[in-house]
Amino acid sequence: MNLRAAPNFRAAPNFRAVWAIYRVEMARAFRTVLQSIISPVISTSLYFVVFGSAIGSRINEIDGIAYGAFIVPGLMMLSLLTQSISNASFAIYFPKFVGSIYELLSAPVSYLEIIIAYVGGAATKSIMLGLIILATAALFVPLRIEHPFWMIAFLVLTAVTFSLFGFIIGIWAKTFEQLQLVPLLIVTPLTFLGGSFYSIHMLPGIWKTVTLFNPVVYLISGFRWSFYGKADVSVGVSLGMTLVFLAICIAIVAWIFKTGYRLRN
């Protein structure tokens, strides 16, 4: 009986499958260009009009940064998180929902390859989106990026981490409602309260401490540091927290694949 026998890892990896899945995922983004690219650009522009111009003109600089420029990293993170999650969760939930997942499960593809393809596709899309938002923002406010390497590093790390998170949600969800639940009830509030639009030093008393339990604070703080060299918490802590979250997601995914949870049962 070979039920628990280890798979034969000497067999050649199926790069063609990774490429095939990745291409389909990217093609979907371009097919739904209105939904996946134009609408975030429009909503970002609206944020700038409302927060940057209308309200921002009455707010002083924060940490010596003009308010309009201050919110750019937070806005990018906001889209990065929500889009990574929704891209990846939808990508794996949809075939489950219509039943076409049979093909993926019957294909000679390893779990790692499935993950690389789907998470890679979702992360690529949200990174592209982040860069588009950055370009849009540059039209409204003067930007500078002090640590471009770290800016890209945070961008990629966050996109990958939250695409993994989305992938987990997509596998867990049994209904479209559940698919929306986590992003809507947890991620969006945490992002809004994570210092996208303010510095946590502006919070009163106890809330300064409470907010440190919000993981998104670390993402946004680190990302903003890469732009302006100013952060709410130290960059090392930001990086560490991001890596911890990434590790948690990898552990959950490994467990899902080991047990076949909601995929092969």
Next chain:
Amino acid sequence: MSSIISISGVTKTYATGFKALKEINLDIERGEIFALLGPNGAGKTTLISIVCGIVNRSSGSVTVDGHDIGRDYRAARSLIGLVPQELTIDAFETVWATVNYSRGLFGKAPNKDFVEKVLRDLSLWEKKDSKAITLSGGMKRRLMIAKALSHEPRVLFLDEPTAGVDVELRQDMWAMVRRLREDGVTIILTTHYIEEAEAMADRVGVINKGEIILVEGKAELMRKLGRKQMTLELRAPLSAVPDGLSRYPLELSADGNQLTYTYDNQSDRPGVASLIRDLEAAGVQFRDLDTKNSSLEEIFVSLLRQEP
């Protein structure tokens, strides 16, 4: 002939506690057309899903051309093409894109000529740039077959290939299956139509309640299971079956308006033609006649009754 698929001691118990398969042992021979017959819920799809890697088995082992489906899943799965029962395709992909995607997923290098041939063989070439959502039901099913054939499998699973399919497509599909067999592809199809097994299979396995209750060559099985019934609507009611017809096991309905003749497909009993001649000779006239195959459900009842 060596077996290409070897299933031994496979069981499946779902999380709900439902035992879908109890100890399945089955060998599929290289190059044959094997029909897995069984009523709905018998475990046909579960068994196929296990061999194809879609569902984890609870115990037992399966090899495909000598490759264990667990340890050597890449080698095992790349030999298999699967056409599931449900029409499940990404509706927004074009025919061309989705078939090439399937080929890539199975690790095969792009081959436009081969994919074109598959699409032409299935009369889908003219639709290659159409999105799946715009195709008719029959075309969608052919597209599912094209996807399964895109990576040149050596074993093809067809799960209920003709459920809800019109006659013309059914004939096309049978023709296609025979062509594939000529190319050396082993074909396993599930069905609950005995007629389909009769038309195509070399061997038939009957599965019921998660157990294989018999595996036999088609000819023997049809002799055992294939019963037919002919019903005659009489012009005038009879009070009893006329004496001249006593060698036929005829049943007369209570109101005397219907005569029913039950016969085996390949038995040595006198055939339908001689019955009709003898009816005329006996002066029995009928308005209409109807023949039907006994349904698999009926056959199952009798098969299971035979079991101790």
